[in-house]
Amino acid sequence: MPNSESLPASPSSGRRDIVVVGAKLGGVTAIAKIALSWPEHLPVSVIIALGASHQPPAVVLQIIEGYAPVKVAYAVHGEAVRARRIYLSPPGKNLIVGTGGVLLLDDGNAFDMVKPSVNRLFAAAAAIYGQRVIGIVLSGNSADGAQGLLDIEAAGGVGIVQDPKDAAAERMPKHALRGDHPHYCVKAAEMAGLVQELSEEPL
Template sequence: MPVLNRAVGQSRSPIVVIAASSGGLEALFQLCRLLPANFPAAVLVVLHTSPIGPKLAAGILDSKIAMPVSYAHSGEEPQLGHVYLAPPDHHLVLSADGRMSLNKEPKVHHSRPAANPLFESAVAVYGSHVIGVVLTGGDSDGADGLRSITGAGGVGIVQCPSEAYDPSMPIATMKEDHPQYILPVEEIGPLLSKLVSGSRREALEVHGR
């Protein structure tokens, strides 16, 4: 499968980064089930999970959606049309060469994995070619990271707090940043398909931004 063009400022393939916590597995399913198997971007996900719990989320999601899903491994290059989850108790970040890297640095907003390190490292590598999504969850993880994404010219998307299982992360993100889109989760998948297919203007018109 093709890998992403990682040259900063030259990348033709966007990268999608997603944050989720309480109620996040169901939200991810609702989002990803609407993405095609040939989705032209890699999707990297931080889902807050117990550090001692079994690694089940990737297998559950993989059995339900068209795109392959796996836990990320250090040194692995993200492939287009693939979903990668941060494993329990490890931050997932992108290295300068665009490869995925795992670490056990201190928790961020009480979480490891946390979304902010992933979001900020994605901006450092891909600049304006990052699409960030904050879904349901407690606390405020993802808020600072999404601000970094939109500040670099990328796209910020937040799940509507009114439909989120836990609205804390979406609300915190909206207070910290001005994301371009605030949508029900079932509208986020089709929007991502438009955005990564180069139809950003069409997406803006459809959603009234």
């Protein structure tokens, strides 16, 4: 595996190299489909707000590791975002990107309806990385993620939504499509190639 490197926390990079993903019910399967064809050499970071409370964390990690050609791990509070890594939100924690390009975890508050919050991750990434961000909404049984995609696209980033017909749970993709006008709506298996194309386009 190629050595990973820290990514500068600046919107001025010449390529899209930050991929943020929101997934809930059925999301592990969708992520596995993306990871299966993920290019190992692609110098991007993938940060996932994954709600998979019905599956043991160790099993989730094992499944995704079995498909991904790059390092997969649960995010650690305060660690720097690095290329060629997949970061997962730990169970019951919100995962966001903070100033300086570090990963931050928190327990949320009594008003948080869902954890991890896809909208919070997307909004934070948009604020830090701007047009470098690719936001992906996958399968899920909530309305989370639609506002976050708006934030990403408003900052110059790109929005991708899983085709609802391809998702185990259609609500998140359908809500994102109703509340936003994302650039792409594709099957999970087609996303790795699309991300590679987008990352190779100059900004």
